[in-house]
Amino acid sequence: MKRAVIFCSASYSIDPKYNDAAREAVRALHRSGWTVVSGGTVKGTMGVIADESAAVGGTHIGIVPRFMSEVLHPGLSEVVWTETMSERKRKMREGADVAIALPGGIGTLDEVIETLVLSKLNRFHGHIVALDVDGFYEPFKALLDHYVATGMLDEASRALISFPATVGEMMEEIS
Numbered sequence: 001m002k003r004a005v006i007f008c009s010a011s012y013s014i015d016p017k018y019n020d021a022a023r024e025a026v027r028a029l030h031r032s033g034w035t036v037v038s039g040g041t042v043k044g045t046m047g048v049i050a051d052e053s054a055a056v057g058g059t060h061i062g063i064v065p066r067f068m069s070e071v072l073h074p075g076l077s078e079v080v081w082t083e084t085m086s087e088r089k090r091k092m093r094e095g096a097d098v099a100i101a102l103p104g105g106i107g108t109l110d111e112v113i114e115t116l117v118l119s120k121l122n123r124f125h126g127h128i129v130a131l132d133v134d135g136f137y138e139p140f141k142a143l144l145d146h147y148v149a150t151g152m153l154d155e156a157s158r159a160l161i162s163f164p165a166t167v168g169e170m171m172e173e174i175s
């Protein structure tokens, strides 16, 4: 089974449009037979996508640090416990054919940047996409382009991440 790791917000204070897009993405992934891997807690978008997987009967694996056990999502297909956040990031990526960043905060940014760096160094071999819901990722895109313009980042590495604007576009890119 193809495996998609999803990085996303742990916040309860975001615009509902981001969680609507997250539900749509997870439904589309399961419909196409993907296993979803996430941070596996009930918090924010993470909880929303685990709920959605359970509702549609999709396989959803949560990678959860032991110190977050009290916020473990109860509907996961499988739980993988880790001791640290670093180990969690490594295990989330393990075997992933695609890494998907949904709109998120600094935790999501950390996860996607680490994945991008590993991809640049040929240590991660999947696709990397950031779902650009309503232009959410425009500032991040602009930062990457600024890095290219100033020689801090080469074009080939910049091209390792794409920014589909819709779930349909994202599914086309990763299939």
Ligand code: AMP
Binding pocket: 006, 007, 008, 009, 010, 011, 038, 039, 041, 043, 044, 046, 068, 104, 105, 106, 107, 108, 109, 111
């Ligand atoms: P953020 O984007 O800052 O809301 O952080 C969420 C992302 O980072 C998720 O993909 C998680 O893997 C990880 N993370 C950071 N903080 C938390 C938290 N309080 N609870 C669960 N996961 C978290």
